[in-house]
Amino acid sequence: MDTNFSTKEQAFYDELDNFLQTELPPDWADKPIAWPHDYAPTGYQNEEDYKTADEFLKKIVAKDWLKISWPEKAGGFSYSNMEQAIYDERMSYYRAPRSSSIATGIVAPMLLRVGTEAQQKTWLPRIASGEITMWLGYSEPGAGSDLGSVRTLAVEDGDDYVLNGQKCWSSGAHKADYSWMIVRTDPDARKHRGMSYFIVDNNSPGITMRPVINILGDHSFNEVFLDNVRVPKENLIGEKNKGFYHLMTALDYERVTLVGIGGFRRMFEELVDYVKDNSHNGQPLAQNQSIREKLAEIATNIEIGYMLFWRTAEMLDKGQDPNVESSTLKLMATELARDMAETAMEILGPYGQLTAPTNWTPIRGMVARGFLESISATIGAGTSEVQRNIIAQRGLGLPRA
Numbered sequence: 001m002d003t004n005f006s007t008k009e010q011a012f013y014d015e016l017d018n019f020l021q022t023e024l025p026p027d028w029a030d031k032p033i034a035w036p037h038d039y040a041p042t043g044y045q046n047e048e049d050y051k052t053a054d055e056f057l058k059k060i061v062a063k064d065w066l067k068i069s070w071p072e073k074a075g076g077f078s079y080s081n082m083e084q085a086i087y088d089e090r091m092s093y094y095r096a097p098r099s100s101s102i103a104t105g106i107v108a109p110m111l112l113r114v115g116t117e118a119q120q121k122t123w124l125p126r127i128a129s130g131e132i133t134m135w136l137g138y139s140e141p142g143a144g145s146d147l148g149s150v151r152t153l154a155v156e157d158g159d160d161y162v163l164n165g166q167k168c169w170s171s172g173a174h175k176a177d178y179s180w181m182i183v184r185t186d187p188d189a190r191k192h193r194g195m196s197y198f199i200v201d202n203n204s205p206g207i208t209m210r211p212v213i214n215i216l217g218d219h220s221f222n223e224v225f226l227d228n229v230r231v232p233k234e235n236l237i238g239e240k241n242k243g244f245y246h247l248m249t250a251l252d253y254e255r256v257t258l259v260g261i262g263g264f265r266r267m268f269e270e271l272v273d274y275v276k277d278n279s280h281n282g283q284p285l286a287q288n289q290s291i292r293e294k295l296a297e298i299a300t301n302i303e304i305g306y307m308l309f310w311r312t313a314e315m316l317d318k319g320q321d322p323n324v325e326s327s328t329l330k331l332m333a334t335e336l337a338r339d340m341a342e343t344a345m346e347i348l349g350p351y352g353q354l355t356a357p358t359n360w361t362p363i364r365g366m367v368a369r370g371f372l373e374s375i376s377a378t379i380g381a382g383t384s385e386v387q388r389n390i391i392a393q394r395g396l397g398l399p400r401a
Helices: 007-023 047-062 081-093 101-114 117-128 243-257 261-277 289-317 323-353 362-377 384-395
Strands: 134-137 153-157 160-167 178-184 195-201 207-213 219-232
Touching: 007 081, 081 243, 081 261, 081 289, 101 117, 101 134, 101 178, 101 243, 153 178, 160 178, 160 195, 178 243, 195 219, 195 243, 243 289, 243 323, 261 289, 261 323, 261 362, 289 323, 323 362, 323 384
Parallel strands: 134 178
Antiparallel strands: 153 160, 160 219, 178 195, 207 219
């Protein structure tokens, strides 16, 4: 692997970094309430921050940066996947407002890969403009990590498919416009066959959403019920009954897109600054050997995460399938989010449990949030156990356990 950016990639890195420093308020990194790889971000604390985020996103759209790696025929720049990775890393480091990562990071690449020309013309411009947002219609009762067990059924009826079933743990569904949904189109087929992808309008009659409140007391998840929901046939994406195979590719994009590797470095820098500036029982925390060792281990793992991140982007540019590498990255990043939260809680002690904004609350109450929420990251997009099985079977050639 070449660990150096090309001249073109470095120029884009510098342009983007300068843009973010110029266009975001100086204190913007303190605004979002989200631990690295947070599946349930709380959002901003006041309406003014939302307005700032909206204005910033308009500038991102004007730069055409929501379609960085798209081919020119789709209105993109034909930038490399490495440049897309640079964009994701810098945006997450500065905690910049993002458009729908599901739409831009998963749906758009899949449309470019398996969508028809008509579907690309219908959906890609709306994604590139930030007009629409999407949620992932994957998990169901009895079908979480084992998505081959999906039972939501789509039946042909005239010019439509009629959907019936239930989705759960649907992150952000109540705020999105459409779902990127996997359903069963052949109930008699074998487990990993007979599934298909659809884009489903949230406003379709027959869709009911019920909030699921997470451990932080926020409405981030949903149960979604589909009762005779009609979806036009042209919203079937990819080959009918081949959805599970498309899903494997989509999960690779998801495991890379949602990492937010720059956020790890930013959060770690805040933790190191806290250690440098504070003492316990008259001794500077920075001189505590146990703390130094824990921070050194976290720093090492962040560097490993970065290497895996860049490696995955490089493989995509070479036309290789980073199936094992994306699982390794996902496993590494989500367990790092959990381990860093546990280390931070140990360092802060009882103060780490504070979440309310007081003079005694360190790092804006982020550590308590991370400690509670980071566990979910090891479950979403495939549990750590699933990732290890992928690495063992596909990467090492080991038999199924």
